[in-house]
Amino acid sequence: MTRPPDVDALLGEQARRFGDRVYLECVDPPGRLTFAQLDASCHRVAHFLAERGVRANERITVLGDNGPAFVMLFFGILRYGATVNPLNAEVLGPDLPRVLYDVAPRLVLWDRALGDQAATAVAACGAEAIAFDELFPRLAEQPASPCPRRVGGPHDLAVLDYTSGTTAAAKGVALTHEAFAYGCDGPARRFDLRESDRVLEYRSLAWASPQLLSLGGTLHTGTGLVLARRFSHHQFFDWIRDQRVSIVIGVPTVINMLLDRPVALTGADLPGLRFMTSSSAPLSVDRQLEFEDRYRIPIVQGCGMTEAGWMAGNSPDARRVGSIGPPMPHVVASIISETGAACAPGEEGELLVSGPQMASAYLTARDRLEPIPQDGFLTGDLARVDADGYLYVTGRKKDLIIRGGVNVAPAEITTALLAHAAVADAATIGVPDAVYGEAIVSFVCARAGHRVSPSEMREHCGARLAAFKVPAHVIVVDAIPKTERGKVARRALEQLWRERGAPSVP
Template sequence: MTANERITLLGDNSSAFVTLFFGVIRYGATVNPLNAEVLGPDLGRILNDVAPRLILWDRSLGDQAAAAVMASGTAAISFDELFPLLASQPASPCSRRVGNASDIAVLDYTSGTTAAAKGVALTHEAFSYGFDSPAQRFDLRESDRVLEYRSLAWASPQLLSLGGTLQAGSTLVLARKFSHHQIFDWIRDHHVSIAVGVPTVINMLLDRPLSLTAADLPGLRFITSSSAPLAVERQREFEDRYKIPIVQGGGMTEAGWMAGNPPGARRVGSIGPPMPHIVASIVSETGATCGAGEEGELIVSGRQMASAYLVGRNRLEPIPQDGFATGDLVRADGDGYLYVTGRKKDLIIRGGVNVAPAEITTALLAHRAVGDAATIGVPDAVYGEAIVSFVTPRPGQRVTPAEIHEHCRARLAAVKVPAHIIVVDAIPKNERGKVARRALEQLWRERKA
């Protein structure tokens, strides 16, 4: 195999997955890690676009994955066939290595919350700088033991938990999947010092609390939170209940970890200052640079940026390197800490007024009986868009639309008060904990009908 030829890696979290992930990168080819369970019927399309030279896969993924592998027509070796073959090979390192720093190391896929998932290509150089950033910012040490349970097919755990621990010489404690009942047992039994977190997990531990605090986990330094915004109220509630500090960060597949709080200088509600290898600016709709406290779109560049999108079979589209528009609306304080206020494409324009769904959702989460919430805009014949909010009650609690309307009227300007409140059992989210907007829009259409 040569540089930039692709090897697709299909499997759940395992030592085999980690071994093969780093093995392909060390050789110099391109590794394409995919989560077959999450991609489901879209797996066949993605394999067609990736056009891998080889597929390495785990038979335990089931019939749908097996059918997609067979239909691809690509040479494939299952893990149970591969590792006996590897065991028969010499233990010495492979002498052949291909490629250089500018060749593609990893081809990841975005989460596809509002559109089809797309491939994002990172060079060996970008991947290296990408995992150096969180290793530095979160002060990873050789003595640290980092717990990871998110799919290793995502960029975030690749950079923090795979590359970051390797960079720092830390120990990786790897779970196949998240378990509400086992997470604190894992932390205690494996002497974990840093536990990875996402808002969905933090909310779950609040809504179904466990009788344990940081005093029972003396080696735990902090838990991270990323992938989606964490409400200030929920962060404070978690830290009050469990006495475990939360260190927030933020990023995206195209730019890696863009920002993160230093563990010793956290600011509640902030994703922290830009990472060491990220150059960030905030610009207004007119393109002017925003000052401290002013909201604008986050623009990033730097050596850890992805180089291209895979937009079709073997078709790469360059990603701007001199200023990538993230779509995140943020503001910065006087010390450069970033605060996410919403997504540019999620903005609701009601009667000519821009309304950030995140502001409304934050107000909803301040209600004592609301466990989770989300807000979208829907077409309105008079005002252009109407505001629709979805809420889930906390366990043992009950909420009504009228009660939530009254709550919002006391906290929001009239133009920002939701026109419709829908109480649901759960807010639909994707596997990364991000709100699934298309599912919410479908819920609205069903209710409206």
């Protein structure tokens, strides 16, 4: 297997190939970088780090919103060979001081615009900190030529990302320069990124998924990147049209928002748009088909996690609705039973993955790394595979509700609820029950202009599910709490249940 090129080689090669062609187009706020400018800026970052004596595996924390500064620093640190630790201050919130303490960064590069909470956390962490408004004038004084004092090798740590912390505190996940290269190459190939494409990304670049696809993937293929600080419902289709976007990144939360608050534009008004991805959280078949029928935009599903990168994905030309696609290039995946035996096609088991894209370690405490298994990583996803190798995620193993000794998959109940015409979104959890061990509680929010009742929802489920799977309690909410990545915030649902108590079944 030929190792994909590293960031240093890619920056130089794409600058030679494309020069003054625009690589990065920022729409919020406006700004741009050509391939040549990105290459030169990253050389300056490398010289700056060398001047400060930064060594391989030392962590450089980058705290900032999506924008040219973040992109230059991310790639520049990787080019030099140190470890970049991108953090989203807004998402981490009060957890930021704890994260910075555990990371023990050699240097913190941060944006004062993030506000007082970030400033307090940065000051308290004890590391040398340089704000962007001080940093970039100093970078401008550095040479734009290759740095002879680069550090690190393919097996040194490249990126230290943090998980979303949907069920527990966010934790650090470290991957090597080699793993980062493979992790970018796989989705770029599977999603067929082309030099002529322009990819719209609005998710935080502090997350692994956009780093591997929207940053590394586009750099691998010479694809243009259109970048926004965050999703905007009223600007979304304007960005696609005005920036001639051909691939738009999607998550189920955005897809649901566009269905619940429709806009007039469709794919017919955007002839250059090839497809929209969907990842980060499950997307029901009904919602996918409804979106494609409403907007005439194909959805290409994929799946990944911080520890394993992009694990699977559909090809734009060979997609299957309801499937996350076959394993990505370089990824080895299998479905195993409780005993560790391989499951037959169609049989549900746990998804096991391995490959050169795997992260190498968890950061479990201050400066303490614990290895991640490389010969087979249990993802916690329940899944099945068909005869053609397409994977279908059916739920999360640790989310299973054990009611009276019987396993119940929350995803099955949520899918049934989403099939109701008046339901915009739903989620299901298990809560302690004195008789059955756990009781099933579902949360639903209605579509605009509709109303739903708990009794109606339970009756609807009763017509589609076995009696023991019907929720004991249904709580109607204004919105299902989600993380910034679009995943259901289970801890928030558990807290909501505690606050509401155990409502009587109507």
